[in-house]
Amino acid sequence: MPGLLPVEQAQERLLALASPVEPETLPIEEAAGRWLAEDVAARRTQPAADLSAMDGYAIRFAECPGPWTVVGESAAGSPLERYVEPGEAARIFTGAPMPEGADTVMVQEEAARDGDTLRMDGKGPSGVGGNVRRKGRDFAERDVLLAAGTKLTPPALALAIAGGHGALPVGRAIRVALISTGDELVPPGQPTDTAQLPASNGPMLAAQLDGLPVKIDDIGIVPDTREALAKALDAASDADIIVTIGGASVGDHDLVRPALRAAGADIDFWRIAMKPGKPLMGGRLGEAIVLGLPGNPASAFVTAKLFLEPLIAHLSGAGDPLSRFRPAPLAADLPAIGKRAEYLRGRWRDGAVEALTQQSSASLAALAEAELLIHRPAGSAAARAGDTVDILPLA
Template sequence: MTGLLPLEDAQARLLALGSPVDSLVLPVAEAAGRWLAEDVASLRTQPAADLSAMDGYAIRFAECPGPWTVVGESAAGAPLGRALAPGKAARIFTGAAMPDGADTVLVQEEAARDGERLRLAGEGPPETGAHVRKRGRDFAEGDTLLPTGAKLTPPALALAIAGGHSTLPVRRDLRIALISTGDELVPAGTPTDAAQLPASNGPMIAAQLAGLPVAVDDIGIVPDTREALAKALDATRDADVIVTIGGASVGDHDLVRPALEAAGAEIDFWRIAMKPGKPLMAGTLGRPVVLGLPGNPASAFVTAKLFLEPLIAQLSGARDPLPAFQPARLAADLPGVGVRTEFLRGRWREGAVEVLPQQSSAALAALAHAQLLIRRPAGSSPARAGDTVDILPLA
């Protein structure tokens, strides 16, 4: 098994084949899930004033530990509107502005009120300034809220909006062309004989990319001839990424590589030290990046997860395009690993992870029931139940 490119090297070389696409400015509601093309600085201070963190009473605790006279009320959006003198208090609610002069909130559970007279009914505030959210505690005007390449997750989007932004600089949608190859493939729902297969990989990969900032053009099923492949490739020249599925192995009918080379493609690498997914191929066809996925469904899915999705993130300006693995505990023993990094389809069982029984790269049922991938680096020793492994959640 010599001559196979290590997984990490293959990922790095793929990501180096392209640069982020052009940027544009979108309304915040349309920017969700994208990556920022520029730093986003705050246009305002948050909180813009000292605010109460609790329901209770605003007091001048440093000068008067009580009792107090209640002289008004401060609610969110409806402040008291005047300064609070020593010995005075204002009823206040969570999120309301502290009156000028007030330095502390006496929570209502520790307050006793008789008419306008207010006194302690418990231990009182632990210190001056208790239960107050100070102005600028979250961020100040001019602070960098989000760096270039940050993903606009729901909390990140909320942060940008709170910082005063209604539009954000992001990258345009990527154009992804999908080409499924194979004489044995027929469209979904077509009756099949023993030599035919429904073409499921293209729809699977397209669905895998749902939610990403891409526009997918499914070229459809292309027969295993150089002429058909040349015509399909010619139709993809405006794409940012050309994804071929199948036809990248070493058989007489695996014509994707020679068709690409005949079209002028430069192949950067072919065949990697990964299981499933060894016959992965990457290169460029002029400006578009070309990624040749294996034809077996588990191989196609796993390589798309580890290569196509990071490539899309990279071209969309992501700061950290590679997937983030997390530790988990093994439910059962696993054997050692050979020269290829393995990604086992697995699931959760009683707080630990276990390998699904069918690991063939052609097995769709096991793939459909997988909740995660278990990463086993090349050369790993046998693992025991209770050992920690790296996993990549699939949902």
């Protein structure tokens, strides 16, 4: 569509507007959800010694099938402090260090013990090293455990801790200023007349960003005047990202672009070949990135999902900041679409996905019902039930 920028190009240009922010070092219990600013290497070996993988008896495989004399016990945190000689065995428990001299674990289900005399009562270990977790099997000292740009999920945090780390270098929290524009808006919970609307987009976006490393500054509701917008933009000048909501279209009261230009902003792009969300705008104002979202709720939500969330991840140091769609089968037919990519609000049905009936960008009821977005590239032909489409889960 002439004059409209494809979504992928707009995402690329938006992320190119700024580099990741400066890192900070956080205690590991505070680093969850952040992205690593540097590679994290192991400071220790895991396991640090050969360990038993099962409850049983540590033996020398050369003497299999025994018998052996049980000479002691090795438990996790309490190893046997003696050498296991030929003809000897040690009681051992899962996670316990292998005694020196022993090389294999016979599981207790295949052991017959009479006092200190041990015999094998079963098939026995498969070979030398059976049921043993070898030293360094998980990782060795100086191995790179996590690469820069990795998101610190709970398993990633556990890996870093196991590697000997108590603090990690991560991108700092991103400062996001939210500016809701419109004479028709009133604060949540206040009475409205027929010309007014509760201002839901700001709280919705703040909740949408919950769980990302952000500090939200909600500038509040701004009337449709250049003076009020100029004051709001000045109040947001310390932000890394300034998000305006509404006022970015072409109507007489859509004053965000003129106000931004008057404040010295450089508008990099405006109007995207997507539905919903065509009036999306991106640029810079001083050191901040400006992202102008449409005012309709579904448009604001979808564009925040596809542009604002990846931008935050990029500034935080994510190695792969863009949202990743995945394939799923269709539960019902979809018509062909035109020259704009579509992001249909949808849901699961019997292991497949279907678009909701209501796709109006103003419909909050349908948005609240949506479990996923169905991506239909520009110019897509009609799709039939059973065809594969790309989806982005919303939870």
